[in-house]
Amino acid sequence: MPELRKDPIIDRWVIISTERGRRPSDFINIVEEKKDSFSPFSPGNEDMTTPEIFAIRPTDTPSNTPGWNLRVVPNKYPALRVEGHSNRRGEGIYDMMNGIGAHEVIIETPDKDQNLSDLDIPAIQNVFRVFKERILDLKKDIRLKYVMIFKNHGYVAGATLKHSHSQLIATPIIPKLVLEELEGAKSYYDLKERCIYCDIIRQEMKDNYRVVYDEDYFIAISPFAARSPFETWILPKEHFSHYETIDDNRMRHLSLTFKTVMQKLNVALQNPPYNLVLHKAPMQDNVMKHYHWHIEIMPKLTRFAGFEWGTGFYINPTSPEEAAQFLKEIVI
């Protein structure tokens, strides 16, 4: 059973995924990227994944057979397990609990050579719709407090398979960075009675220095204190704390905004590896006036080093204003 452990000093939770148990020899010479052209996610290889939880497929095709447009499967090497109780406990000064939760893979397309941003708008919209559906489904399990949805694109960004996919990890705790955002946004709201993200959007639209793309429902910006070059956030212009409340029309606009932003990044940086994370309010909580869901995209251009992980302090060699200006000028 994997374990969730809390750092006693800074309250950071870590998954000790013992079932993947790795000996030192497993880490030697793994830096090589696999050049495999075979994909276990391709149609016809459905028996190589765990059985699907959800799929978008013609109604006349049976589960776990070809014909699908998108599949959701449990991760074959899950970091957390659905079964069991959290069993919070202590061991001297340390705190831990069982690693319960869910770890799923969203296979975004049957075509192993297509990237998410290559797909047409309806197909991208399917991906964003599945994010919503999975959150709504996992919300029913009240042991689970948060669903992290993220995408690692490219080997350097941590992807182990090239076939385009996102991942979802549902946890019985709220991750530290999300908690910090919630608390920071709450302090601001208590002081001003306004959502800090709404204020950011207002200021960015007025200043216009850091706007990458702006449409009816969404805005993409280079954040003021970007951690790395060309970091880009996509925010809904209206105030929503929970991603899962998004409607079809807004989902279409989100897909359009995402595709446009990615196309700009792909032109500017020649298809960079990137990480994408969906930030949203904890699913068991009610609507919040102070928190605002958004998507953070971080092209992986610099190697984060000791400095960053040891201090929580980043050096960004490209100013957000320059990055935004550059991306804005790229016509798609």
Place this chain on the structure above:
Amino acid sequence: MPELRKDPIIDRWVIISTERGRRPSDFINIVEEKKDSFSPFSPGNEDMTTPEIFAIRPTDTPSNTPGWNLRVVPNKYPALRVEGHSNRRGEGIYDMMNGIGAHEVIIETPDKDQNLSDLDIPAIQNVFRVFKERILDLKKDIRLKYVMIFKNHGYVAGATLKHSHSQLIATPIIPKLVLEELEGAKSYYDLKERCIYCDIIRQEMKDNYRVVYDEDYFIAISPFAARSPFETWILPKEHFSHYETIDDNRMRHLSLTFKTVMQKLNVALQNPPYNLVLHKAPMQDNVMKHYHWHIEIMPKLTRFAGFEWGTGFYINPTSPEEAAQFLKEIVI
């Protein structure tokens, strides 16, 4: 002038190092490791670095000429600048200040092919002594609140030059992660009237599951909530908040402990890339009963991905107990 900018939501400071100003094209195809055998840090190339601030060299050799054992030079591409005023200011909801501070490189050996852990004990002790000397010197500049000392070893861990070196960044702010440690340790002290690190050391020595190496003055452990496989901390067994108070005898023991731990890691993981960060109390502050300086070493074996930076939540596939057991059994 570089700028220090604060994320308005979570109060994380970022250096926007505009003088390094990078256009998108500078990031394309940089993933290749340089195979250069030439080192600008080698003796004879002293004119390729900025003039030395400090050196350990025979008294009859002039500055910036060969003959040295160790040199400290300002980083040629500094993230921060010593000159000027911090000039804290706002821009709407955003906060920023000038990027004042110091950014120095400690060239640990004249031999470009030797690693820090290959050096003999007196040479390693010189490196730890220089850390102390530089902190004591930079402390005189009361604009500077913290000195981050870190080492990136190996390309994957972020080193841009192979020649063994550490870096030092002095900042007018206290980095977020350090602040969190200080606050977490303070809360614990307020509750228990004991240092949490001293309690960790006591529990680890009693349990003995996670002890990697134990000697008179120092202990090396796999931390209970390790973020990554084979993460190892070295702590002084006695309570000291400020690294810079270390005496020569303890410095010798620290060098011995460091070399032993690194030799074990090098055997277990075949000379892994790693990051090392010195964690210590802010230099302008008085002795603290609640904080305890220590060194964190993180072999770079897994690629941190979207999940980690997006959530502050880590998955570690090797339990600290297994890692400690493995390292302990390696006889050096």
